[in-house]
Amino acid sequence: MENGAAQPVIVAIDGPSGTGKSSTSKAVAAQLGLSYLDTGAQYRAITWWMVTNGIDIDDPTAIAAVAGKPEIVSGTDPNAPTITVDGTDVSAPIRTQEVTSKVSAVSAVPEVRARITELQRSIAAGAENGIVVEGRDIGTTVLPDADLKIFLTASPEARAARRSGELKGADLHSTREALLKRDAADSSRKTSPLAKADDAVEVDTTDLTLAQVIECVVTLVEEKRAGK
Numbered sequence: 001m002e003n004g005a006a007q008p009v010i011v012a013i014d015g016p017s018g019t020g021k022s023s024t025s026k027a028v029a030a031q032l033g034l035s036y037l038d039t040g041a042q043y044r045a046i047t048w049w050m051v052t053n054g055i056d057i058d059d060p061t062a063i064a065a066v067a068g069k070p071e072i073v074s075g076t077d078p079n080a081p082t083i084t085v086d087g088t089d090v091s092a093p094i095r096t097q098e099v100t101s102k103v104s105a106v107s108a109v110p111e112v113r114a115r116i117t118e119l120q121r122s123i124a125a126g127a128e129n130g131i132v133v134e135g136r137d138i139g140t141t142v143l144p145d146a147d148l149k150i151f152l153t154a155s156p157e158a159r160a161a162r163r164s165g166e167l168k169g170a171d172l173h174s175t176r177e178a179l180l181k182r183d184a185a186d187s188s189r190k191t192s193p194l195a196k197a198d199d200a201v202e203v204d205t206t207d208l209t210l211a212q213v214i215e216c217v218v219t220l221v222e223e224k225r226a227g228k
């Protein structure tokens with residue numbers, strides 16, 4: 001660019017649960033002055049709305065019929081991301097065990113995915129300086145033309161240990177089983193499953209600190225911007 005300002009860059013970060021997508025994406029976006037979008041929070045938010053409104057989670061037809069009703073708004077400041085449903089701050093209730101155990105069933109419904117995907121694309125298109133978008137299908141479906149695609153992985157043991165630490169010493173075995181169950185559901189759904197895009201860079205974070213993963217992704221973005 002003539003004035004030396006960096007070109008807007010779109011970064012897609014996908015991967016299974018607990019691989020470090022949110023922590024990495026927020027830090028990379030903050031460091032590079034980009035917006036940040038947590039797409040899992042949007043699926044959690046619509047799940048929270050379904051639960052709160054008594055919709056039967058085991059009935060995809062019932063979910064599809066009301067998928068267009070809740071208004072979901074995501075704030076994209078990486079230092080203070082927000083999420084509201086019909087004006088209510090749901091950042092805490094979307095992290096409950098109940099929502100976590102039900103989100104894969106809701107996110108598998110095609111009408112839900114169509115609604116949320118449209119929202120994600122419009123947020124990415126409006127991000128003036130560029131954006132880091134993290135989820136499960138960003139590189140494959142939501143933003144197939146992203147400038148850089150990263151697919152984070154880590155062993156189930158490492159991911160369970162990270163989550164157990166977060167949940168103040170929750171049982172490792174059951175945490176591992178719950179992670180794998182959610183990954184299996186997200187990977188096997190028909191519409192836009194969790195998958196690595198063919199042109200994504202895979203980063204195995206099992207033996208890396210969070211700081212090392214952030215540094216690795218920042219370097220990849222800078223190389224992409226430099227045209228390497």
Ligand SMILES: Nc1ncnc2c1ncn2[C@@H]1O[C@H](COP(=O)(O)OP(=O)(O)OP(=O)(O)O)[C@@H](O)[C@H]1O
Pocket residue numbers: 015016017018019020021022023024040162163166205208209210211213
């Ligand atoms: N490389 C790492 N080493 C150690 N801990 C990490 C690393 N990356 C992330 N963590 C920790 O692991 C936990 C899960 O990370 P994070 O929420 O970023 O994962 P995620 O992939 O976004 O998970 P989910 O998809 O379930 O939302 C957090 O407590 C985070 O601090």
Ligand SMILES: Nc1ccn([C@@H]2O[C@H](COP(=O)(O)O)[C@@H](O)[C@H]2O)c(=O)n1
Pocket residue numbers: 017039040041043044103104105107108134135136137138182186
């Ligand atoms: N692009 C995405 C992102 C998330 N999901 C679904 O949401 C669940 C919660 O995601 P977290 O990252 O907050 O753990 C996840 O298990 C998926 O069911 C999705 O389908 N697509």
